[in-house]
Amino acid sequence: MNAPLSRALTDGSTADTVLRLSGVRKLYKGAVAVEHVDLAVKRGEFFTLLGPSGSGKTTTLRLIAGFERPDAGTIELDGIDVARTPPFDRNINTVFQDYALFPHMSVAENVSYGLKAKRVAAGECRERVAEALRTVQMTAFAGRLPAQLSGGQRQRVGLARAIVNRPGLLLLDEPLGALDLKLRRDMQVELKHIQKQVGITFLYVTHDQEEALSMSSRIAIFNGGRIEQVGTPRTIYDKPASAFVAGFVGTSSLLRRDGRVHVLRPEKVWVAPAGQSLGEPGLHVETGRLVDEVYLGMTTKLVIRLADGTAIEAMRANDGTAPDLPTGSAVEVGWNPAALSAVDG
Numbered sequence: 001m002n003a004p005l006s007r008a009l010t011d012g013s014t015a016d017t018v019l020r021l022s023g024v025r026k027l028y029k030g031a032v033a034v035e036h037v038d039l040a041v042k043r044g045e046f047f048t049l050l051g052p053s054g055s056g057k058t059t060t061l062r063l064i065a066g067f068e069r070p071d072a073g074t075i076e077l078d079g080i081d082v083a084r085t086p087p088f089d090r091n092i093n094t095v096f097q098d099y100a101l102f103p104h105m106s107v108a109e110n111v112s113y114g115l116k117a118k119r120v121a122a123g124e125c126r127e128r129v130a131e132a133l134r135t136v137q138m139t140a141f142a143g144r145l146p147a148q149l150s151g152g153q154r155q156r157v158g159l160a161r162a163i164v165n166r167p168g169l170l171l172l173d174e175p176l177g178a179l180d181l182k183l184r185r186d187m188q189v190e191l192k193h194i195q196k197q198v199g200i201t202f203l204y205v206t207h208d209q210e211e212a213l214s215m216s217s218r219i220a221i222f223n224g225g226r227i228e229q230v231g232t233p234r235t236i237y238d239k240p241a242s243a244f245v246a247g248f249v250g251t252s253s254l255l256r257r258d259g260r261v262h263v264l265r266p267e268k269v270w271v272a273p274a275g276q277s278l279g280e281p282g283l284h285v286e287t288g289r290l291v292d293e294v295y296l297g298m299t300t301k302l303v304i305r306l307a308d309g310t311a312i313e314a315m316r317a318n319d320g321t322a323p324d325l326p327t328g329s330a331v332e333v334g335w336n337p338a339a340l341s342a343v344d345g
């Protein structure tokens with residue numbers, strides 16, 4: 001085996017890596033939009049860039065698509081540096097939040113537009129458009145104009161228009177951002193399903209942590225133009241690498257113990273009236289006072305002030321079995337020591 005090939009195989013790269021960013025940096029008028037961005041996306045992944053507004057997610061997508069050029073670093077698609085490849089020569093499609101459909105063209109014409117531009121033969125074009133519309137369940141709407149569709153339906157057409165090209169990588173920038181919450185939740189499930197069905201690698205941008213956790217195979221957390229952590233949803237949630245990640249993904253309490261800062265998730269905290277057993281062996285137990293209760297339907301959020309003054313949150317299922325806990329009462333709280341996750345502050 002020759003040296004470059006063996007290196008490629010042992011560092012787990014190349015063959016199954018669709019996209020690789022190394023040391024990418026982009027400035028706008030001297031201000032950093034993104035920097036030190038390293039990322040490797042594997043074939044078939046549903047990979048999500050998650051972070052607050054202004055953290056550099058869209059800039060990263062625009063660099064990958066080729067609409068912007070990095071000031072430093074490299075971007076490789078299928079192992080090839082694309083620094084000199086214009087957007088239309090990259091095997092990539094993008095779905096935007098505002099769909100960007102042609103208003104005067106029917107659904108079918110919108111979907112076939114890219115294939116016609118590439119001079120795909122009429123018969124194949126018809127077949128692929130039909131298949132794409134079937135995938136997004138819009139066959140019955142093929143003859144309609146965009147103005148005759150709901151927001152969710154327009155977004156499906158936007159998706160069909162991208163997948164019909166069978167790109168090696170599909171970029172999606174907050175594609176569900178304009179939809180109301182219920183439709184958004186339905187579309188999340190469907191989008192994930194479609195991604196599996198078509199097998200295209202998705203690079204998805206959102207600021208919605210629930211969306212990221214429920215859809216992604218892996219997530220990169222952006223903060224201030226940098227990536228703070230890359231991992232599976234479970235790793236990001238259970239082992240957040242920083243206080244920022246812990247606070248941005250899910251709710252958490254920060255506890256200073258043994259000279260370190262630890263994250264504690266509310267659903268891992270046990271609570272009982274003072275003097276009563278927590279009913280679980282092996283817990284680390286402390287005393288405190290219940291200072292607030294927020295009823296959330298399925299659960300109630302409890303805020304407890306510990307003896308040392310730290311406020312922590314606990315989540316209680318409203319299943320009718322929990323003992324009565326009036327606000328202000330003394331409580332015992334406990335957690336499994338393994339539930340604490342140290343962060344760097």
Ligand code: ADP
Pocket residue numbers: 028029032033034051052053054055056057058059060
């Ligand atoms: P996100 O998509 O995470 O909300 P962006 O990538 O759009 O973040 O923005 C990252 C930073 O770069 C922000 O500070 C934003 O103001 C800045 N920025 C983005 N695009 C431009 C631009 N075309 N000109 C100047 N500044 C920009």
Ligand code: MG
Pocket residue numbers: 057058059
């Ligand atoms: Mg954005």
